[in-house]
Amino acid sequence: MESEQFLKLDNQLCFAIYACSREITRLYRPFLDELGITYPQFLTLTVLWEHKRLTVKEIGERLFLDSGTLTPMLKRMEAMELVKRVRGTEDERKVYIALTERGEQLREDALNLPEKCIPHFGLTKDEYSGLLNQMNQMIESLQKVTR
Amino acid sequence: MESEQFLKLDNQLCFAIYACSREITRLYRPFLDELGITYPQFLTLTVLWEHKRLTVKEIGERLFLDSGTLTPMLKRMEAMELVKRVRGTEDERKVYIALTERGEQLREDALNLPEKCIPHFGLTKDEYSGLLNQMNQMIESLQKVTR
DNA sequence: GATAATTAAATTGTGCACAATTTAATTGCG
DNA sequence: CGCAATTAAATTGTGCACAATTTAATTATC
Numbered sequence: 001m002e003s004e005q006f007l008k009l010d011n012q013l014c015f016a017i018y019a020c021s022r023e024i025t026r027l028y029r030p031f032l033d034e035l036g037i038t039y040p041q042f043l044t045l046t047v048l049w050e051h052k053r054l055t056v057k058e059i060g061e062r063l064f065l066d067s068g069t070l071t072p073m074l075k076r077m078e079a080m081e082l083v084k085r086v087r088g089t090e091d092e093r094k095v096y097i098a099l100t101e102r103g104e105q106l107r108e109d110a111l112n113l114p115e116k117c118i119p120h121f122g123l124t125k126d127e128y129s130g131l132l133n134q135m136n137q138m139i140e141s142l143q144k145v146t147r
Numbered sequence: 148m149e150s151e152q153f154l155k156l157d158n159q160l161c162f163a164i165y166a167c168s169r170e171i172t173r174l175y176r177p178f179l180d181e182l183g184i185t186y187p188q189f190l191t192l193t194v195l196w197e198h199k200r201l202t203v204k205e206i207g208e209r210l211f212l213d214s215g216t217l218t219p220m221l222k223r224m225e226a227m228e229l230v231k232r233v234r235g236t237e238d239e240r241k242v243y244i245a246l247t248e249r250g251e252q253l254r255e256d257a258l259n260l261p262e263k264c265i266p267h268f269g270l271t272k273d274e275y276s277g278l279l280n281q282m283n284q285m286i287e288s289l290q291k292v293t294r
Numbered sequence: 295g296a297t298a299a300t301t302a303a304a305t306t307g308t309g310c311a312c313a314a315t316t317t318a319a320t321t322g323c324g
Numbered sequence: 325c326g327c328a329a330t331t332a333a334a335t336t337g338t339g340c341a342c343a344a345t346t347t348a349a350t351t352a353t354c
Contacts, residue, residue: 003258003259004258006261006265007193007196007254007257007258007260007261008193008197009190009193009197009209011279012261013265013268013275013279013282014171014172014175014264015190015210016278016279016282016283016286017164017167017168017171017282018168018172018186018190019210019211019286020164020168020282020285020286020289021161021164021167021168022211022311022312023211023285023286023289023293024161024164024165024289025161025165025311026289026293027289027292027293028161029312029313038338038339038340039165039340040339040341041339043156043162043165046154046155047156049154050155055302055303056304057301057302057303062156063166064166064169065340065342066341066343067303067304067305068304068305068341068342068343068344069340069342071303071304072304072305072339073339076339087303088302091349091350092302092348092349092350093301093302093348093349094303094349095302095303095304110154111150111151112150113154114150114153115149115150115153117161118153120289120292121160121285121288121289122285122287122288123281123285127281128160131160131278131281132160132163134270135160135164135166135167136163137269138170138268138269139163139166140269141267141268141269142167142170142171142173142174142267142268142269145174145267146170146174169341173342176342176343185308185310186310187311202332202333203332203333203334204332204333212310212311212312213312213313213333214332214334214335215311215312215334215335216310216312217333218334218335219309219310219334219335220309220310234333235332238319238320238331238332239318239319239332240319240331240332241331241332241333242332242334295354296353296354297353297354298351298352298353298354299350299351299352299353300349300350300351300352301348301349301350301351302347302348302349303346303347303348304345304346304347304348305344305346305347306343306344306346307342307344307345308343309340309341309342310339310340310341311338311339311340312337312338312339313337313338314335314336314337315334315335315336316333316334316335316336317332317334317335318331318332318333318334319332319333320329320330320331320332321328321329321330322328322329323326323327324325324326324327324328
């Protein structure tokens with residue numbers, strides 16, 4: 001039947017996406033190594049470059065990560081002096097994350113990172129944005145079920 | 148400039164793929180929980196259902212994983228009696244991984260897993276296979292650089 | 295206004311993922 | 325043959341990812 005076909009590794013989109021995600025991380029790694037950060041740390045900085053100051057929860061909402069992942073990572077980033085962690089005063093449950101000078105400056109070094117990496121994806125501009133759309137659509141569909 | 152745009156989270160295909168991969172794993176989890184396995188373990192079983200007996204290296208070539216990841220995972224799977232690990236006799240560097248009875252049987256329970264999950268991707272049949280092709284193409288392009 | 299329910303982070307514990315190194319076996323080569 | 329180079333797994337160490345629980349603060353309700 002069809003079931004048999006779907007169970008083959010080569011026919012599984014989920015495996016292709018999982019493998020692709022790891023290959024992209026591998027592509028980014030040498031560039032990120034130069035900056036002294038990991039890929040998830042780069043994503044965290046990316047949202048902070050856009051929003052300056054966010055709570056742990058707000059970062060989590062954007063990256064789809066929870067405090068179990070973020071808290072230890074943000075502590076490492078604080079130790080590297082990339083971010084400051086400040087407990088809220090009006091609501092003491094919240095912890096605000098803001099960039100340090102160093103965290104701000106890192107943006108300049110990261111600015112050309114996408115341009116250096118994206119060409120290796122082997123996609124045309126249209127394919128890139130088409131794929132971006134489809135992926136975001138898919139994420140939305142999936143989140144309706146998984147949340 | 149364009150650089151600024153590329154650095155925004157919403158424009159980064161790499162983030163979309165990373166997030167999508169994790170959402171798919173989240174979708175599969177409850178079904179895999181019933182089988183008592185994780186997603187990477189499911190992928191390992193998938194290649195073994197296709198090939199019966201493979202070395203650690205051969206599994207790694209198919210899943211793009213190294214012994215640092217596979218050895219401990221395969222030991223856990225051996226403890227769960229899903230696979231047998233047998234050191235090669237003609238070449239003692241190799242370790243052959245084969246399914247146990249239980250590992251074989253699990254295939255029946257996993258057979259309908261793709262059918263249960265794929266509809267939630269929110270894709271048409273054509274979109275699914277188109278995306279599968281593009282992802283595999285992308286993986287190939289990336290591996291030319293990262294290997 | 296006390297208390298129950300909710301919320302935000304942190305903590306605990308398990309399982310990848312992967313770089314780097316180690317160990318042991320095999321192959322290549324002079 | 326003898327030894328260097330290579331190969332296959334295993335090991336070591338770091339960093340996510342996430343479920344489940346805990347802690348502490350805030351909000352809702354009576």
